[in-house]
Amino acid sequence: MxxxxxLLQQTKSEIxxxxxxxxxxxEGAVWIDVREADEWQEGHLPGAVHIPRGFLESxxxxxxxxxxTSVVLYCASAARSxxxxxxLEELGYGDVHSLAGGFTDWKRNGLExxxxxxxxxxxxxxxxxxxxxxxxxxxxxxxxxxxRILLIGAGxxxxxxxxxxxxxxxxxxxxxxxxxxxxxxxxxxIAHSLDTLGxxxxxxxxxxxxxxxxxxxxxxxxxxxTSENIDRILDDRWDLIVDGADNFPTRYLVNDASVWRGIPxxxxxxxxxxxxxxxxxxxxxxxxxxxxxxxxxxELAPSCAEGxxxxxxxxxxxxxxxxxxxxxxxxxxDPLVGRLLLFDALSTEFNEVKIERRADCxxxxxxxxxxxxxxxxxxxxx
Amino acid sequence: xxxxxVPPVLREEAGGAREVEASGGTVRELLxxxxxxIPALGSRVYGDGEIRSFVNVYVDGEDVRxxxxxxxxxxxxxxxxxxxxxxxxSFASPMGDRSPTAKRSSATATPR
Numbered sequence: 103m104x105x106x107x108x109l110l111q112q113t114k115s116e117i118x119x120x121x122x123x124x125x126x127x128x129e130g131a132v133w134i135d136v137r138e139a140d141e142w143q144e145g146h147l148p149g150a151v152h153i154p155r156g157f158l159e160s161x162x163x164x165x166x167x168x169x170x171t172s173v174v175l176y177c178a179s180a181a182r183s184x185x186x187x188x189x190l191e192e193l194g195y196g197d198v199h200s201l202a203g204g205f206t207d208w209k210r211n212g213l214e215x216x217x218x219x220x221x222x223x224x225x226x227x228x229x230x231x232x233x234x235x236x237x238x239x240x241x242x243x244x245x246x247x248x249x250r251i252l253l254i255g256a257g258x259x260x261x262x263x264x265x266x267x268x269x270x271x272x273x274x275x276x277x278x279x280x281x282x283x284x285x286x287x288x289x290x291x292i293a294h295s296l297d298t299l300g301x302x303x304x305x306x307x308x309x310x311x312x313x314x315x316x317x318x319x320x321x322x323x324x325x326x327x328t329s330e331n332i333d334r335i336l337d338d339r340w341d342l343i344v345d346g347a348d349n350f351p352t353r354y355l356v357n358d359a360s361v362w363r364g365i366p367x368x369x370x371x372x373x374x375x376x377x378x379x380x381x382x383x384x385x386x387x388x389x390x391x392x393x394x395x396x397x398x399x400x401e402l403a404p405s406c407a408e409g410x411x412x413x414x415x416x417x418x419x420x421x422x423x424x425x426x427x428x429x430x431x432x433x434x435x436d437p438l439v440g441r442l443l444l445f446d447a448l449s450t451e452f453n454e455v456k457i458e459r460r461a462d463c464x465x466x467x468x469x470x471x472x473x474x475x476x477x478x479x480x481x482x483x484x
Numbered sequence: 485x486x487x488x489x490v491p492p493v494l495r496e497e498a499g500g501a502r503e504v505e506a507s508g509g510t511v512r513e514l515l516x517x518x519x520x521x522i523p524a525l526g527s528r529v530y531g532d533g534e535i536r537s538f539v540n541v542y543v544d545g546e547d548v549r550x551x552x553x554x555x556x557x558x559x560x561x562x563x564x565x566x567x568x569x570x571x572x573x574s575f576a577s578p579m580g581d582r583s584p585t586a587k588r589s590s591a592t593a594t595p596r
Contacts, residue, residue, distance in 0.1 A: 350569070371570050374492045378570065394569040398538045409493070444565070448502070453489070455542040455565055458550045 110181055117187040119180065120199035122208060128199075131172035132165055134158075136186045137205070141178065145215045147208060155182050158189060169194045176201035176208070219244055225317070229271055242432040243271060247317065249431040252276040252340040254327065254356055256303040258416030259346025259370045259423060261293035266424040267344075268311040268318045272431060275311065276340060278323040279303040290413035327352050329475035332359050343367045344427050346420065350397040351478040357382065357390035358475060361466045366430055366437075370423040373409050375447040377419035380438050380457065381426050387439035388459040389466045396464075397478050415447050486514060488564045490525065497524040506564075511541060512554035514564065529566050540567040 104112065125131070133150040135142055142152045153161045155177070166173055173195055175183040183200040190198045201208070209215055221229065221240060225247075232238045232246075251272050253260045256279040267275055281303045283294040291303075298306035304322035311320050323335055327347075332355055345356050345367050353369075360367045360382065367382045369390065382389045422443065429435040444453040464472045485505040490498045498504055499522075506521060508514030515535070519526025529539050534554075541548045542565040548556040558564065 373570055376492045393540070394538060398569060442567075444567075446502075453545075453563075453565065455545045455567070456547065456550075458547065 110184065113184045113188050114180075114200075117184055117191065118199045119184070119202045120174065121202050122211065122213060125174045125199060125201055128172045128174065131174050133174045133176070134162075134165065134186075135205075136175055136177050136182050141205075143218055143220055145205075145209070145217050147176065147205070148214055148216045150176070150216075155186055158186055159193065162190065162193065162195075166195070170196055172197040172199070174199050174201055177204050179204040179206050225271070228315075228317075232270070237434045238432055242434065245432050246271045246428065247273045249342070250274040250276070250338075250340050251342045251344060251427055251431065252278070252335070252338075253344045253346065254278055254352060255346035255348065256291075256293060256307040257281070257287065257346060257348065258290045258372060258411065259420040260307070260344070261291045262417050262420035263344050263346060263424045263427070264293055264307050264311055265314060266421060267427060268315045270424075270428055271315065271317055272428075273317070274319045274321065276321040276323065276335070276338060277304045277307050278325065278327055278335065279307075280324060280326040290411065290416050292417065327355055329355065329477045332356075332475065336363055336365070340365060342427055342430055344423050345369050346416075346423070353390060354397055354478055355475060358465050358472060360384055361389050368423045368426045368430070368438075370419045372411050372415050372419050375412050375415065377415055377422075377445045377447075378442055379419055379422045379426070379445070380442045381430070383437065383439045385466060388457045389463060391465045391472075392460040392463045392467075393442070393457050395460075412447055415445075418445060418447070485560060486558050486562045486564055488514075488518060488566065491566055491568055491570075493568055493570065494525060494528055494566065497528055498522055507560075508558055510554065511535075511543060511548050511556045511558060511564075514558050515541075515554075538569050541565070542567065 133147055135146050135150045135152045136155040136158060138154055146152065151165050153165065173190060175186045175198065177183040180200055180202055183204060187198045187200040221243060226233065229243045232243050233240055249272050251267055253264055253275060256264060256277050260277065260279070264275060264277060283298050283301055283303055283306050285299065287294055293307045293310045294303065298309060302324050304324045308320040308322055311318055321338065325331055327335070336359055343356060343360055343365055345353065347353050347356065356367060361384045364384045366384065369382055370377065370379050381387070426438050430437055440457055442455050442457050444455065459466065461468050464470060485507050488504050488506050490502055490504060495502065504518070504522060504525070506514050506518040508517050515526060515530035519530055529536055529541070535541055543556055543558055544562050
């Protein structure tokens, strides 16, 4: 049986070892760091993908699905990468190289390295249950911490959404709401409490979020969304909108602005025992106007009498919205695009209907007829 | 007979029922049958030979507008979903509120 040294010599003779300059001249090559996580944290080559040696076989197709792709492997000193190169050749990769001298020589020669962003020990603890999920992990958690999500409304839907988004570590949460907390809200609006009765909902929600997670930066807008203020608010670079509005004028304003600015909207609405959720991802799927092109006109007046709602329903629907928002922010899973999810709390049933993008949609269609904001006026005759 | 799911905002018209039955080989026949059986409900969804504005009709999960409209075939095993626009607590009540004293709201376009 050969010794380790003999096996390494043998393997190195069977694979291609490449110097840094030649490796850098390879067009379209995938660079893979096969070292362990603690070594990666100390710095790595720019643009490299981290796949520890033990995961190489199982993960290589994810980063290099085409076996004709040039692959440059490196470790600390070109031993592990030599064995790794041999493995990839056995898997059918045709242009595999092991970087001579590895990371040690690269760094010693003064070539550029990247220090990975990492979570502080406190954040590792707080988000440990996310870090344990491979689909999220450190990379996904960093994306959540970098993301900026705007909540329309701090009421029934906005309460669970704001709390779960804050708990998940979404870095910046914007909240728009003009209302004040009153006793009738407490049956379902769990971000508010007896302590905050009579205070603006945005301040009450901010207090609840900060008590839960001080990592979150909360931006409050104590105003009703209108054509006058929507651009100012959206200029604050939101990645995503969670729409928990309670009226048509706001729904349409949010929709039109999101289509023009390309911001995805996670839509939720509730009534009595039933709720609806969908994701409007501009130009990739339908928008709200593909579903309902215009709000109802005066002669088909919508009732704005308070219809009542089961207190837990906004908890369920707002949480489903949050699920979509977290997936979009972390870039995982299949978002609820082109599908309207209907939930019936009485029968505990979910149904789904398809929503298609309409070529004749007045906003996101091929020949849009609406190109500036419309303030629909909603009034109630009491 | 096909199953028609009644949205919460139209349940009073259906005597509180969450599901009703109606028959027809197409959406048109089904809505005409529904209007005969439960005029209060049918007339809120269908009138003058058209599906009312601000109500969407889905057969087996698909919007009939994206299929053959009123000619979209319906099978006995089909489930039909009626879906009026709904925005939080406010919703489109396709015929308007019948009670003259009811609180009403309305949306009027005011282009900027």
